[in-house]
Amino acid sequence: MPDGIAPQSTAGLIEALGPGGWIDGASDDAAPFLTDWSGQYTGKAVGVARPKDVAGVQAVMRYAKAAGLGVVPQGGHTGLVGGGTPFANGGVIVLSLKRMNRVRSVDPANYTMIVEAGLILVEAQQAAAEHNRFFPLSLGAEGSCTIGGNLSTNAGGVNVLRYGNARDMVLGLEVVLPDGEVWNGLRTLRKDNTGYHLKHMFLGAEGTLGVITAAALKLFPRPTATAAAWIATPSIPDALQVLDIVRAETGDAVETSELITRALVDTVVAKMEGVRDPLPDPSPFYILMEVSTTRRSQGGEAPADLLEAALGVAFEAGHATNALIAQSDQQRADFWKIREQAPEALQRIGPRISWDVTLPISSLADFYAAAETRMAAVAPHVAFYGFGHMGDGNLHYLAAAPDIKQLRELLDRTLYDLVAEFDGSFSAEHGIGQKRTDELARYKSPVEYKMMQALKNTLDPDGRMNPGKVVQA
Numbered sequence: 001m002p003d004g005i006a007p008q009s010t011a012g013l014i015e016a017l018g019p020g021g022w023i024d025g026a027s028d029d030a031a032p033f034l035t036d037w038s039g040q041y042t043g044k045a046v047g048v049a050r051p052k053d054v055a056g057v058q059a060v061m062r063y064a065k066a067a068g069l070g071v072v073p074q075g076g077h078t079g080l081v082g083g084g085t086p087f088a089n090g091g092v093i094v095l096s097l098k099r100m101n102r103v104r105s106v107d108p109a110n111y112t113m114i115v116e117a118g119l120i121l122v123e124a125q126q127a128a129a130e131h132n133r134f135f136p137l138s139l140g141a142e143g144s145c146t147i148g149g150n151l152s153t154n155a156g157g158v159n160v161l162r163y164g165n166a167r168d169m170v171l172g173l174e175v176v177l178p179d180g181e182v183w184n185g186l187r188t189l190r191k192d193n194t195g196y197h198l199k200h201m202f203l204g205a206e207g208t209l210g211v212i213t214a215a216a217l218k219l220f221p222r223p224t225a226t227a228a229a230w231i232a233t234p235s236i237p238d239a240l241q242v243l244d245i246v247r248a249e250t251g252d253a254v255e256t257s258e259l260i261t262r263a264l265v266d267t268v269v270a271k272m273e274g275v276r277d278p279l280p281d282p283s284p285f286y287i288l289m290e291v292s293t294t295r296r297s298q299g300g301e302a303p304a305d306l307l308e309a310a311l312g313v314a315f316e317a318g319h320a321t322n323a324l325i326a327q328s329d330q331q332r333a334d335f336w337k338i339r340e341q342a343p344e345a346l347q348r349i350g351p352r353i354s355w356d357v358t359l360p361i362s363s364l365a366d367f368y369a370a371a372e373t374r375m376a377a378v379a380p381h382v383a384f385y386g387f388g389h390m391g392d393g394n395l396h397y398l399a400a401a402p403d404i405k406q407l408r409e410l411l412d413r414t415l416y417d418l419v420a421e422f423d424g425s426f427s428a429e430h431g432i433g434q435k436r437t438d439e440l441a442r443y444k445s446p447v448e449y450k451m452m453q454a455l456k457n458t459l460d461p462d463g464r465m466n467p468g469k470v471v472q473a
C-alpha cells in the first residue's frame with residue numbers, strides 16, 4: 001500500500017498488516033490482549049492489530065481515523081493501571097507492538113542502541129550485554145514488559161537511584177502520530193539544544209499522544225562485580241541512615257536499595273514456594289541493597305569489601321542490627337525472590353487495594369508514621385503493607401480486608417490527601433491509565449491540568465489515542 005493511503009475497509013487493513021497481523025476482537029485468540037496481567041481490567045475491541053513494521057502502524061492509524069475508531073497501544077500488558085486495556089464499550093483497535101521487536105543497531109563506542117518498541121526489556125538488556133554494555137532499566141516484569149511500554153509509562157524499577165527513570169535513558173524516539181505521519185527523532189546525541197525536546201511529550205504519555213515505534217537508548221559501562229546484602233534495621237529513619245552511610249562509604253556505588261517490611265516477608269514466605277526468611281531473628285524493617293563497580297581491576301576495593309566496611313559503620317551507629325552479604329549468586333537470587341515475588345504473594349492474600357506513591361526522601365519516615373496512624377483510624381480492621389524503592393522515596397502501599405473494595409474511596413482520599421500534604425505524588429511509577437484519571441484531575445493544579453489538555457487536544461484533536469486514559473479532554 002502506498003504511503004499515505006488509508007485502508008478503506010477492515011479487509012484492506014488486514015491485507016496491509018499481512019499474515020498474523022490481525023485478530024478479530026470476538027475470537028478466543030484476542031482474549032490475552034483484552035485482559036491485563038493482574039486480571040483487574042478487561043474490555044472489548046474491534047480487533048487486535050499486530051504490525052511488523054512502521055508502515056503497518058501507519059496503516060492502523062489511518063484506518064482508525066477513516067473508521068472513527070480509537071487506538072489502544074499495547075506492549076507486554078503488564079501495566080498496573082489499565083492503560084493498555086480497552087474499556088468495556090469497545091469502539092477501538094488494540095495495537096500490539098510485540099511483533100516490532102528488532103534490535104536495529106548497537107553502537108558501543110557511542111554507548112547507544114536503537115531498538116523497536118516491542119522488544120522485551122530483558123532482551124534489550126541482553127543486547128547491550130552482548131556488546132559489553134549495560135542497559136540499567138530493571139523491574140519485576142522485565143521478562144514480559146516491552147521497551148515501548150517502559151518508555152510510555154516512564155518506568156522506574158530497582159536502579160533509579162543510580163541511573164534514573166526510563167525517561168533518563170532515552171536519547172531519541174521514532175513515533176507514529178495520530179494522523180499516521182511518522183516523526184523520526186531517532187537521534188543518538190547527548191547534546192542537542194535545538195528547540196523543544198519533543199521526545200519528552202511521548203515519554204510517560206501512556207499512549208495518549210502517539211505510538212512509539214523505536215527508541216535510541218543510552219548505554220553504560222557494564223558492572224564487573226556486584227555485592228548484595230540483606231540488612232535488618234529497626235526503623236525507616238535508621239534505614240535511611242544506612243543508605244546514607246553506604247552511599248558515602250562506597251563512593252556512591254549503591255545501585256539498589258529496597259525497603260521491605262516484616263509483614264511483607266511473612267506474607268511472601270507464607271504464600272510463595274521456595275522462599276526463605278534470610279535472617280533468624282525478626283526485625284521491623286529490612287533493606288535489600290546492592291553495590292556494584294564497573295572497574296576491571298578492583299585492587300582491594302571489591303564491592304563486597306566496600307559494603308562490609310560500610311555496614312560496619314552502620315552497625316556501630318546502631319542503624320543496622322544484623323546483615324548478610326550474599327556469598328553466592330544463589331544467595332543473592334534468594335534475597336531477590338522476596339522482593340520480586342511480593343506482587344504475586346500479595347495477589348494471593350485476597351481482596352486488596354494498592355497504591356504507588358512517592359515522597360521527598362527526607363519526608364519518608366514522617367509520612368509512613370502518619371499514614372499508619374491515619375489509615376488505622378479510618379479502617380482499624382484492615383492490614384496495611386508498605387514496601388518500595390527507598391532510595392527514590394517510592395512506597396508501594398497495600399491494604400487487604402474482605403470488605404476492602406467498599407472502603408476504596410475513603411482509603412484513597414485518606415492516603416492521597418496525606419501524600420499531597422507532604423508534597424508527594426499519588427503515582428510514582430505506574431502512571432494514570434484508567435485507574436487514576438479522577439485523581440489526576442483532583443490533585444494537579446488547574447493550570448497544570450489545562451496545559452495537559454491543551455497538549456492532548458493539539459496532538460490528538462480527534463481523541464483517537466487511547467481514549468479515556470490519563471487526561472480528559
Ligand SMILES: Cc1cc2nc3c(=O)[nH]c(=O)nc-3n(C[C@H](O)[C@H](O)[C@H](O)COP(=O)(O)OP(=O)(O)OC[C@H]3O[C@@H](n4cnc5c(N)ncnc54)[C@H](O)[C@@H]3O)c2cc1C
Pocket residue numbers: 037072073074075076077078079080082083084085097117138139140141144145146147148149150151152153154155156157158206207208210211212213343429430433466
Ligand atoms: C510483577 C510486576 C512488577 C512491576 N514492577 C514495576 C516497577 O518496579 N517499576 C515500574 O515502573 N513498573 C513496574 N511494573 C508495571 C509495568 O511492568 C510497567 O508499567 C511497564 O513499563 C509496562 O510495560 P508493558 O510493555 O507491559 O506496557 P503495557 O502494559 O502494555 O502498556 C502500558 C502503557 O503504555 C502504553 N504503551 C505501550 N506500548 C506503547 C507504545 N509502543 N507506544 C505508545 N504507548 C504504548 C499503553 O497504552 C499503556 O498505557 C510492574 C508490573 C508487574 C506485573
